[in-house]
Amino acid sequence: MGAMTNVERAMSALRQMIFAGELTPGSDHLETELAERLGMSRTPVREAALMLQAQGLVEMRPRRGIRISPVSAQDMSDIYDILTELESLAAARAAEAGYSDTDLETLAKAIADMDAALDADDLRAWADADDRFHRELVRLGRNARLSMIVSVMRDQVRRARATTLFIRPKPAKSNADHRIVLQAIADGDVSRAHDTHHAHRRAARDMLVALLDKHQFHGL
Structure with a gap:
């Protein structure tokens, strides 16, 4: 249960940062960097990013981290x-x-x-x-x-x-x-x-x- 809460927390925080423009469209971020900013481990951040990818907000890129999708x-x-x-x-x-x-x-x-x-x-x-x-x-x-x-x-x-x-x-x-x-x-x-x-x-x-x-x- 606790891990799920962390994923939800990570997802909510990342969504907020994306919509507030703190994570700018087209910018790349490493999982470790985002985990550090959110004060949590990489696992919930990765899970949250996968969910945000399904919503079209980010793109997961091998070895390059997480790209914030541009606003078309x-x-x-x-x-x-x-x-x-x-x-x-x-x-x-x-x-x-x-x-x-x-x-x-x-x-x-x-x-x-x-x-x-x-x-x-x-x-x-x-x-x-x-x-x-x-x-x-x-x-x-x-x-x-x-x-x-x-x-x-x-x-x-x-x-x-x-x-x-x-x-x-x-x-x-x-x-x-x-x-x-x-x-x-x-x-x-x-x-x-x-x-x-x-x-x-x-x-x-x-x-x-x-x-x-x-x-x-x-x-x-």
Whole structure:
């Protein structure tokens, strides 16, 4: 039982490091190095890496260790297409729900935090607040299945964004879009909530895919 717990711990820690961008796409790591970083032996790290390989996150290479799989521009484009439709549906449903200002406080707080982060030039804080905005938007859509599908894909989006966060244009327009969506939900304007969010996600997809295409970290 104990060994299984270690494998789970290793897998969870490695996933977190991959999605936070600490282990960068295309980089190579020895099992011993990762085991040392995680403070455990090589065996659970190897087991965890095999599981992550099955999920397409890493590649095990004989004598070269573990390679963190690059984020493909095509993957990101496909994922964003689905996210765009589902999140826009959630925005429309939220606008139909007749929420009060109190119900929308978490959404408003995420936008305020995004503004503050931009003013402070803190892109990590901005990305964190942006994540919270999108999670809360989906929650307000009140569709459990939709939430489940979106959460599976959000990991991959976080990973692509960690890769591109410091080479993308400053996301001022993103904050403005979010504010319009919040207002549309508060006003019960279903089509405006849906269409504004849809255009916002489509623009984000185009920007991210272009960046991944241009900086595909081929040589790493």
